[in-house]
Amino acid sequence: MMKSLNWNLARKIxxxxxxxxxxxxxxxxxxxxxxxxxxxWLTDARASIKSSNYEQALKQLQSANEVNSADWNNxxxxxxxxxxxxxxxxxxxxxxxxxKIDPSHRSAMEYYGELLLMKKDLPGAEAMLARLDKxxxxxxxxxxxxxxxxxxxxxxx
Numbered sequence: 001m002m003k004s005l006n007w008n009l010a011r012k013i014x015x016x017x018x019x020x021x022x023x024x025x026x027x028x029x030x031x032x033x034x035x036x037x038x039x040x041w042l043t044d045a046r047a048s049i050k051s052s053n054y055e056q057a058l059k060q061l062q063s064a065n066e067v068n069s070a071d072w073n074n075x076x077x078x079x080x081x082x083x084x085x086x087x088x089x090x091x092x093x094x095x096x097x098x099x100k101i102d103p104s105h106r107s108a109m110e111y112y113g114e115l116l117l118m119k120k121d122l123p124g125a126e127a128m129l130a131r132l133d134k135x136x137x138x139x140x141x142x143x144x145x146x147x148x149x150x151x152x153x154x155x156x157x
Contacts, residue, residue, distance in 0.1 A: 041066065045075050054083035070102035078111050081118070091115055104135045110142035117153045125150055 037043075041064030048057035057079040066072035077094030080087045095112035098105050113128030129150060132143040 039064075039066075042071055042075075045079075049075065049079060049082075052082070054079040058083070067097075068101065070098040070105045070108065073098035073101065074105060074108040074111065077108070077115070081111065081115050086118075088115060088118060106132060106135055106140060106142040109135065110146045113146045114149050117149055122150070122153065125153070 038046075041060060045057045045060045045064075048054070048060060057075065061072060061076050061079065064072065073094045077091045077098065080091040080094065092112070092115055095108050095115060098108035099112065102108070109128045109132045113125040113132075116122075116124035116128065125146070129143065129146050132140070132146060136143045
């Protein structure tokens with residue numbers, strides 16, 4: 001009986017605290033400035049990539065020339081790898097640059113792993129998967145996607 005009485009009292013106290021702080025939380029959220037939006041070049045390049053227009057994405061990225069951006073290097077690598085015909089050597093250079101700028105850039109690790117599979121470098125792709133495993137503490141889409149690509153590659157051998 002005493003335990004249930006203490007539990008009920010604790011629940012009431014907790015509910016009072018939550019109700020008392022709720023208006024404060026809402027006012028803080030309203031005062032928070034909006035999140036910084038992506039630069040135009042990044043939004044435009046992503047839209048071109050989404051529509052599989054890799055040549056246009058390359059032109060947009062080259063025009064922006066954000067060589068110190070991991071995202072820029074990653075999208076350059078992706079577009080070069082996906083265009084027809086692909087330029088794997090140049091693509092690899094950009095993925096490596098992205099990972100040098102941001103060693104935990106998950107998309108660059110995934111895409112570089114896929115490029116390594118295209119080059120028949122399974123150990124290299126598995127190394128990228130291991131890096132992703134460390135970067136994604138509770139799992140992430142990039143890890144799952146690269147793992148599936150490796151499994152598919154192994155199934156074709």
